Amino acid sequence: MRSPHLVYLSVIFGFFIFEIAAVYKCPSQQYIDDFTINTAANNLYEKGLQFNFGRHPGQSECGGIIFSGSTANHDLTFTRAFRPPFTTVMSYKLQVSHPSKQITLIECGITEEGYTEKACQKQ
Numbered sequence: 001m002r003s004p005h006l007v008y009l010s011v012i013f014g015f016f017i018f019e020i021a022a023v024y025k026c027p028s029q030q031y032i033d034d035f036t037i038n039t040a041a042n043n044l045y046e047k048g049l050q051f052n053f054g055r056h057p058g059q060s061e062c063g064g065i066i067f068s069g070s071t072a073n074h075d076l077t078f079t080r081a082f083r084p085p086f087t088t089v090m091s092y093k094l095q096v097s098h099p100s101k102q103i104t105l106i107e108c109g110i111t112e113e114g115y116t117e118k119a120c121q122k123q
Helices: 004-020 034-054
Strands: 023-027 032-033 065-068 078-084 091-098 103-111 113-118
Touching: 004 032, 023 034, 032 113, 034 065, 034 078, 034 091
Parallel strands: none
Antiparallel strands: 023 032, 065 078, 078 091, 091 103, 103 113
16 A cells, blocks of 8 residues: 555656656647747747837837737737757747747648648647
8 A cells, every 4th residue: 555645746746757748749740849849938038028128119020029919908929930959841930928928839831731830739
């Protein structure tokens, strides 16, 4: 019989290991680890906030970051190109919402359907 403490630790470490193994699965079946995406997203968020305060009214791009929405409506998003740590024919965009910090990884490319942009799913 397991002690309650051992079971509790197993549950904690099980969740910890599961979180480490999180990945983004893209429509092309490419997998990008969560750590890589979170690091890039945090950088994008910080730069987006910095550039947002310095950009002129109506300016939708600054420092390689595309701005959409507004802080007044709580729907501001920062978008820029993302380079995965592997070679691929697809291209990627990373999008982070402010203030929620919701991350969206978008895979872009030419397929049988023409030019497509589809979100990758966090698993």
